[in-house]
Structures are given as C-alpha cells and as structure tokens.
Amino acid sequence: MTDSNGDTHPNPGILRDTGRAIGGALVFSLPMLMTMEMWQLAYTMEAWRLAILLAVAVPLLVGLSHIIGLEDRRTIRESAMDAFFAFGIAAVTSLIVLTTLGVLAPGMSGDEIAGKIAIQSVPAAIGALLARSQLHSSDDDALGDREETYAGELFLMAVGALFLGFNLAPTEEMILISYQMSEWHAILLVAISVAAMHGFVFAVEFKGGSELSEDTPWWSALLRFTLPGYAIAALIALFLLWVFGRTDGLAFEMVVMAVVVLAFPAAVGAAAARLIL
Amino acid sequence: MSEDDETERYPVNRDPHPVEWIIGAASALGLVALIGYLSITALSETDGPPIFETVVDEVIAADGAWHVGVTLRNAGDKTAADVTLRGTAEGGEESDVTFDYVPAGSTRKGALLFDAEPSGLELSVRSYTDP
Numbered sequence: 138m139t140d141s142n143g144d145t146h147p148n149p150g151i152l153r154d155t156g157r158a159i160g161g162a163l164v165f166s167l168p169m170l171m172t173m174e175m176w177q178l179a180y181t182m183e184a185w186r187l188a189i190l191l192a193v194a195v196p197l198l199v200g201l202s203h204i205i206g207l208e209d210r211r212t213i214r215e216s217a218m219d220a221f222f223a224f225g226i227a228a229v230t231s232l233i234v235l236t237t238l239g240v241l242a243p244g245m246s247g248d249e250i251a252g253k254i255a256i257q258s259v260p261a262a263i264g265a266l267l268a269r270s271q272l273h274s275s276d277d278d279a280l281g282d283r284e285e286t287y288a289g290e291l292f293l294m295a296v297g298a299l300f301l302g303f304n305l306a307p308t309e310e311m312i313l314i315s316y317q318m319s320e321w322h323a324i325l326l327v328a329i330s331v332a333a334m335h336g337f338v339f340a341v342e343f344k345g346g347s348e349l350s351e352d353t354p355w356w357s358a359l360l361r362f363t364l365p366g367y368a369i370a371a372l373i374a375l376f377l378l379w380v381f382g383r384t385d386g387l388a389f390e391m392v393v394m395a396v397v398v399l400a401f402p403a404a405v406g407a408a409a410a411r412l413i414l
Numbered sequence: 415m416s417e418d419d420e421t422e423r424y425p426v427n428r429d430p431h432p433v434e435w436i437i438g439a440a441s442a443l444g445l446v447a448l449i450g451y452l453s454i455t456a457l458s459e460t461d462g463p464p465i466f467e468t469v470v471d472e473v474i475a476a477d478g479a480w481h482v483g484v485t486l487r488n489a490g491d492k493t494a495a496d497v498t499l500r501g502t503a504e505g506g507e508e509s510d511v512t513f514d515y516v517p518a519g520s521t522r523k524g525a526l527l528f529d530a531e532p533s534g535l536e537l538s539v540r541s542y543t544d545p
Binding site: 362 | 442
C-alpha cells in the first residue's frame with residue numbers, strides 16, 4: 138500500500154495497518170468474543186469440523202482480500218499475504234481479549250485454548266480485512282472505482298452471509314426459534330428474507346446499492362442476483378449449523394426449519410455486503 | 415466501465431451471461447422446492463403430542479457406577495423441551511436425565527447412572543414442556 142502525499146502521520150505503513158486491522162477485528166468480533174456459546178464450541182465441536190471451518194475460511198479470506206485490495210493492482214500472492222496477516226492479527230486480538238476477560242485461564246487444555254482462539258479468529262479476520270476498506274481515511278479510497286463482476290458479487294454475498302451467520306449460528310436461539318415456528322411461519326420468513334435482500338440492494342437506493350437501468354427489468358435482477366444470493370445464504374446457513382454441530386440428530390424437516398431461520402440474517406448480511414463492499 | 419452510461423458499472427445492468435440465467439434458474443428451482451417442501455410438511459402434520467421412543471444403547475461399568483447410555487427419539491410432530499427420562503431398575507433404584515430439547519422426528523442421547531447393575535431396566539418419560 139502506498140501512502141499518498143496527504144499523509145502526515147509520523148509512523149505510517151505497517152504500524153498503521155496493524156492498528157487498523159486490530160480495530161476491525163475488535164469491531165467485527167466483540168459480539169462473538171463475548172458470547173458464551175462461542176467459548177463452549179471449543180469443547181463441544183469435534184476438531185475435524187473446526188479444521189473444515191478453517192479450511193473453508195482461508196480461501197474465503199484470500200478471495201475477500203483480493204477483491205477489496207483492488208485485484209487488478211496486485212497478485213494473488215500479495216492478497217494471500219494480506220489474508221494471513223489478517224488471520225494472525227485476529228488470532229492475537231482474540232487471545233488478548235479472551236485472556237483479559239478470563240475466558241482463557243491457566244489449567245485449560247491446549248486443545249480448548251486453541252479451539253477458542255481458532256473459532257473467534259474467523260470473524261475477527263474478516264473484520265481485520267474489512268478494516269482496510271472501511272476504516273481507512275478517504276484519501277486512499279479507490280474502492281468505489283472497483284470493477285464489479287457477477288462472480289465477485291456472488292462471492293461478496295457469501296462473505297456477508299458467512300459473517301452475519303457466524304454471529305448467530307452458535308446461539309441456542311437459532312434452534313429454539315425453529316422449534317417455536319410452524320412451517321407457515323417459515324414460508325413467510327423465506328419471503329421476507331428474499332424481499333429484504335432485493336430491497337436492500339435494488340429498491341431503497343442505499344449508498345452503494347445498484348441502480349437498475351431502464352433496460353433491466355426488476356425480475357431479471359431478482360432472478361440473476363437476489364435468488365442466487367438467497368440460495369448462497371441458505372447454503373452457508375446449513376454449513377454453519379452443521380459445522381457447529383447444530384444439525385446432529387435432527388430430523389430433516391427440523392434442519393430445513395433451522396436453515397430458514399439462520400438464512401434470514403445470512404441473507405441480510407449478504408445484501409449488506411453488496412452495499413458496503 | 416462504460417463512459418456513457420453510469421449504471422453500466424453495476425453488473426446487473428450489463429448483458430447477462432448465460433451462466434447467470436442458469437444459476438438464477440437453479441436458485442429459483444431450489445426456492446420453489448423449499449417452499450413446496452415446507453407447505454407439504456405443514457399440510458401433512460398431525461396435531462398430536464410428542465411421541466417418545468427410548469432405546470438402551472449400552473451399559474458400561476466404570477468408576478464404581480453403571481452408565482446406561484440411552485437414546486430418546488421423538489416420533490411425533492411436536493418438539494418437546496425439558497424432557498425428563500426416568501430409568502427404574504428391578505431392585506427399585508431410580509435415575510433421571512433431562513433433555514433440553516427433543517425436536518420432532520429427532521433423537522437425543524444421554525446416560526443414566528446406577529450404583530448397582532441395572533438389570534430389568536424400565537425407561538419412561540415423566541414430563542416435558544412446550545418450547
């Protein structure tokens with residue numbers, strides 16, 4: 138990253154980037170760092186599921202880093218470096234915060250401590266990466282000029298769905314809500330989720346939303362963007378519920394209900410990601 | 415980016431690639447299937463109470479106690495919460511376990527502990543609440 142001439146900070150560069158990354162990690166992961174279920178996952182979740190979660194998270198972070206890091210100006214290798222830098226910052230930030238809060242204490246097994254940090258590192262790393270695009274000063278804002286592609290849009294929706302889904306998937310409420318709802322509630326929630334997604338991006342003209350040109354009918358945008366977005370959100374919801382062991386022993390029908398419940402915030406996250414990024 | 419049309423910078427306004435329609439159609443199909451499935455399940459559901467089925471999975475002697483691993487299945491269409499399962503051995507010894515949730519059609523596992531070998535064990539669900 139090059140500094141523009143307007144930067145008068147005495148210690149720019151790596152220190153500033155680290156500071157931003159820590160800030161982003163904190164903003165995006167504090168709700169999860171202070172959630173009991175997230176700590177408990179460290180010992181209720183099988184190690185191999187955690188490994189799969191991390192295996193999915195790494196390419197996702199590299200891709201995110203590539204897109205928000207102005208892909209045409211850098212190589213995949215630089216993006217990967219950035220992603221791992223964010224992951225490292227996220228892990229250290231989680232370690233410090235969890236230790237300060239007394240969640241990590243001497244006497245806990247290495248597995249438990251590693252698990253607690255690893256789970257928190259995923260959302261915190263997303264935050265650390267986003268800090269680059271969102272918390273920066275306006276002089277290096279080139280993000281608005283980014284060339285948007287169809288695949289890129291779908292990818293960003295996946296990141297947004299994963300992030301907001303991550304906030305909620307570990308909580309007991311996701312499952313409890315699905316028990317309280319009837320199938321009719323679920324159908325209504327699907328409709329609301331799709332409507333919210335479509336409205337967020339195309340209808341209410343938020344800053345960063347996509348303006349439909351006169352040649353593009355609303356149904357074309359719905360079919361090509363909103364419905365795939367919802368499908369991505371639902372698949373990510375299913376993945377998160379499975380990774381966190383929420384689907385174990387659950388009947389197919391109840392899994393579908395839980396997916397619909399979690400797909401609601403995931404869909405909103407997906408839509409928001411298209412606005413923000 | 416097109417110079418003459420500002421809205422061209424959004425992929426939604428460009429000429430759609432065929433793949434976009436295929437992905438869109440597949441997603442629409444998935445959504446229709448999801449809503450269809452939910453509707454059919456809703457219509458075929460009965461209004462009865464939860465129906466519990468219990469199975470003894472294993473009996474292990476460890477640390478001076480007998481562990482009886484049990485599986486509780488809810489065969490009904492209604493989810494039950496705080497389900498109390500009681501095991502009574504022939505000798506009269508009783509042991510209880512409470513399951514937070516036993517969703518409709520789903521199974522949950524737990525264990526009952528006994529001091530003596532629990533021969534002739536009888537399992538029965540004593541209570542539950544609506545979630």
